[in-house]
Amino acid sequence: xxxxxxxxxxxxxxxxxxxxxxxxxxxxxxxxxxxxxxxxxxxxxxxxxxxxxxxxxxxxxxxxxxx
Amino acid sequence: xxxxxxxxxxxxxxxxxxxxxxxxxxxxxxxxxxxxxxxxxxxxxxxxxxxxxxxxxxxxxxxxxxxxxxxxxxxxxxxxxxxxxxxxxxxxxxxxxxxxxxxxxxxxxxxxxxxxxxxxxxxxxxxxxxxxxxxxxxxxxxxxxxxxxxxxxxxxxxxxxxxxxxxxxxxxxxxxxxxxxxxxxxxxxxxxxxxxxxxxxxxxxxxxxxxxxxxxxxxxxxxxxxxxxxxxxxxxxxxxxxxxxxxxxxxxxxxxxxxxxxxxxxxxxxxxxxxxxxxxxxxxxxxxxxxxxxxxxxxxxxxxxxxxxxxxxxxxxxxxxxxxxxxxxxxxxxxxxxxxxxxxxxxxxxxxxxxxxxxxxxxxxxxxxxxxxxxxxxxxxxxxxxxxxxxxxxxxxxxxxxxxxxxxxxxxxxxxxxxxxxxxxxxxxxxxxxxxxxxxxxxxxxxxxxxxxxxxxxxxxxxxxxxxxxxxxxxxxxxxxxxxxxxxxxxxxxxxxxxxxxxxxxxxxxxxxxxxxxxxxxxxxxxxxxxxxxxxxxxxxxxxxxxxxxxxxxxxxxxxx
Numbered sequence: 001x002x003x004x005x006x007x008x009x010x011x012x013x014x015x016x017x018x019x020x021x022x023x024x025x026x027x028x029x030x031x032x033x034x035x036x037x038x039x040x041x042x043x044x045x046x047x048x049x050x051x052x053x054x055x056x057x058x059x060x061x062x063x064x065x066x067x
Numbered sequence: 068x069x070x071x072x073x074x075x076x077x078x079x080x081x082x083x084x085x086x087x088x089x090x091x092x093x094x095x096x097x098x099x100x101x102x103x104x105x106x107x108x109x110x111x112x113x114x115x116x117x118x119x120x121x122x123x124x125x126x127x128x129x130x131x132x133x134x135x136x137x138x139x140x141x142x143x144x145x146x147x148x149x150x151x152x153x154x155x156x157x158x159x160x161x162x163x164x165x166x167x168x169x170x171x172x173x174x175x176x177x178x179x180x181x182x183x184x185x186x187x188x189x190x191x192x193x194x195x196x197x198x199x200x201x202x203x204x205x206x207x208x209x210x211x212x213x214x215x216x217x218x219x220x221x222x223x224x225x226x227x228x229x230x231x232x233x234x235x236x237x238x239x240x241x242x243x244x245x246x247x248x249x250x251x252x253x254x255x256x257x258x259x260x261x262x263x264x265x266x267x268x269x270x271x272x273x274x275x276x277x278x279x280x281x282x283x284x285x286x287x288x289x290x291x292x293x294x295x296x297x298x299x300x301x302x303x304x305x306x307x308x309x310x311x312x313x314x315x316x317x318x319x320x321x322x323x324x325x326x327x328x329x330x331x332x333x334x335x336x337x338x339x340x341x342x343x344x345x346x347x348x349x350x351x352x353x354x355x356x357x358x359x360x361x362x363x364x365x366x367x368x369x370x371x372x373x374x375x376x377x378x379x380x381x382x383x384x385x386x387x388x389x390x391x392x393x394x395x396x397x398x399x400x401x402x403x404x405x406x407x408x409x410x411x412x413x414x415x416x417x418x419x420x421x422x423x424x425x426x427x428x429x430x431x432x433x434x435x436x437x438x439x440x441x442x443x444x445x446x447x448x449x450x451x452x453x454x455x456x457x458x459x460x461x462x463x464x465x466x467x468x469x470x471x472x473x474x475x476x477x478x479x480x481x482x483x484x485x486x487x488x489x490x491x492x493x494x495x496x497x498x499x500x501x502x503x504x505x506x507x508x509x510x511x512x513x514x515x516x517x518x519x520x521x522x523x524x525x526x527x528x529x530x531x532x533x534x535x536x537x538x539x540x541x542x543x544x545x546x547x548x549x550x551x552x553x554x555x556x557x558x559x560x561x562x563x564x565x566x567x568x569x570x571x572x573x574x575x576x577x578x579x580x581x582x583x584x585x586x587x588x589x590x591x592x593x594x595x596x597x598x599x600x601x602x603x604x605x606x607x608x609x610x611x612x613x614x615x616x617x618x619x620x621x622x623x624x625x626x627x628x
Contacts, residue, residue, distance in 0.1 A: 061398070
C-alpha cells in the first residue's frame with residue numbers, strides 16, 4: 001500500500017483526498033478518516049504527503065518495485 | 068439511474084481542459100486579459116498533471132555565451148528533433164515567450180534561482196551547453212494554481228471531460244462528469260483549449276504495474292481523441308516514447324543524474340555509451356534508451372548509472388534535487404538501500420507512451436504558430452500537441468495558447484447555441500457502463516491493449532505487425548462496448564481505457580505511413596531500418612466522414628533562424 005497514513009497523526013482534514021491526482025485516497029466522512037481505496041492506481045508522486053498538514057503520510061514501496 | 072444525475076450548465080469565454088502546467092499557464096494568460104475562464108480538471112488544480120509532485124528542471128537559453136542564444140537553441144532543437152519539430156512554431160511557442168515566462172516564474176513565487184540569486188545549470192540530453200536550469204519546483208503547481216485563483220478562475224475539480232461540443236463548423240464547449248458524484252457538466256465556451264498531456268498506460272509496463280508510469284497515469288490521450296473525433300488534424304502520433312528509469316520505479320530523474328555527471332555502466336563495469344553515440348552519457352534521450360536496450364540484448368545487463376565518482380557536494384546537490392523532480396525518489400532509494408555516493412543505481416527502460424520524440428516537441432493535436440488546431444475554436448497546449456513538450460515549452464506555449472484563445476473569443480459576439488438533443492444523446496452514452504452488470508472490467512481491456520501495442524507496435528514494428536495490431540484493436544473496440552463500471556471512479560477508468568484504445572489505433576495508422584526508422588526505438592521499422600531525409604517531416608492524420616486520412620508534411624531545416 002504506497003501511501004501509508006498514520007491514523008494517530010491524521011487530523012481528519014481530508015486534504016489528501018482532494019489533492020491525490022489519481023483519485024486513490026477517498027475520505028470517509030462518517031468515520032472522519034481517509035482510506036487508500038485504489039492502491040494499485042497510485043503513481044507514487046508524493047502529492048498527498050507534500051500537502052498533509054500533520055506529516056501523517058509515509059510512502060511505502062511494494063517489494064514488486066524494490067527488487 | 069440517469070434521472071438521478073444532476074446537471075450543471077456553465078458559460079465561459081475560455082474553457083481549459085486539463086489544469087496541468089500548460090493548462091494552468093493558459094488560464095493565467097486568459098485571466099490576465101480579463102476573460103472568463105473555466106478549468107475542468109480530473110484532480111485538483113494544486114496537484115495535477117505531470118508535475119503534480121514537483122519538477123527540478125527548466126530548459127532555457129540566457130544569452131551568456133554563443134551556445135546560450137536563441138539561434139543556438141533553435142539549431143540544437145533542429146538537430147535532436149529533426150523531422151518532428153517545426154522551427155517556426157518552436158520560435159513562436161517558446162523563444163518569443165521565454166523572457167516573459169522567466170519573469171512570471173519569479174512573480175508567482177516559484178523562483179528558478181538558487182538562494183544566492185544565481186542559476187544552477189546542467190547539461191544533458193544532447194545539449195550544446197548547460198541549458199537545464201536546476202531548481203526547486205516542488206511547489207510550482209500550487210503556485211500556478213494560487214495565481215489563477217487570485218485572478219478569478221473557476222475550477223471544476225474531479226471532472227472528466229469526455230466529449231467536445233461541435234456545431235459542424237467550430238468547437239463550442241465540452242461535456243463531462245464528476246468522478247465522485249456523477250454530476251453531468253455542460254460547459255459552453257467561445258474558445259476551448261485542450262491540455263490533457265500525453266498517453267500513458269498504452270504499452271506493457273516492464274514492472275507489470277500499469278500505473279507505475281514515468282508521466283502521469285491520469286494522462287490517457289483525452290485531448291488527442293476528442294480533437295480527432297471533431298476532425299482536427301494530429302501529427303507525430305507514430306512515436307512511442309521510452310526513457311531510462313530506476314529499476315522497478317518509473318520515476319523522473321535521468322537528466323538530473325546524467326546532467327550531474329552520472330555514467331552508464333554495464334554488468335562488467337564498462338562505460339558503454341560512447342560506443343553508441345559520440346556524446347556518450349550526454350546523448351539525446353532516444354539514443355540513451357536504444358543503447359540500454361541493445362546492451363541488455365547483448366547480454367551485458369544489468370545496466371547501472373554510476374555516480375560514485377562525483378564529489379561530496381555534487382552528491383549532496385543530487386540527493387536534494389532528485390526529490391524536487393520526483394518527490395518520492397529519495398524514499399525509493401533509501402528503501403532499496405542505495406547510497407548514490409557508494410552504489411551504482413540499477414536502471415531499466417521504461418514503459419512506452421504516446422508522447423513527443425524529443426524534449427522539445429510533442430505528439431498530438433497539430434497546432435499552428437497561434438496554437439490553434441485545424442478546427443475553429445479549438446486550441447492545444449502542452450504535451451497533447453505536436454509542437455510542445457517538457458516544462459519549458461509547456462510554460463511558454465501554454466501561456467501563448469491562453470492569449471490566442473482570448474483573441475479568438477473576443478471576435479465572437481455571442482455564445483454559440485448548442486443542440487440540446489445531441490447533448491442528451493452523448494449524456495446517455497457516457498453513463499452506459501454503469502448499467503452493464505455482467506460486463507468487462509476496464510483492467511482486462513487495458514491489459515489487452517498494452518500487450519497488443521507492445522507486441523506489434525512497440526520497439527520493433529513492420530507493416531505486417533502494425534496491420535495485425537490495427538485488426539486486433541478494432542476487434543477489441545467491440546469488446547470495449549461491454550465495459551462496466553460500478554461507480555463513477557470506475558466510470559472514469561472506463562472512459563480512459565476507451566481513449567487509450569483510440570490512441571493505440573491512431574498510432575498504428577500513423578506508423579504505417581512512416582516507411583523509415585526515426586529516433587531509434589521510438590519508431591523502429593524492421594522493414595525500413597534506415598532514417599531517410601525525404602521523411603524529414605510530420606505524418607498528419609485526421610478523420611473525415613468516418614474515414615482516416617493521412618498526409619506527409621515536409622519540414623524545412625534549411626533556414627533555422
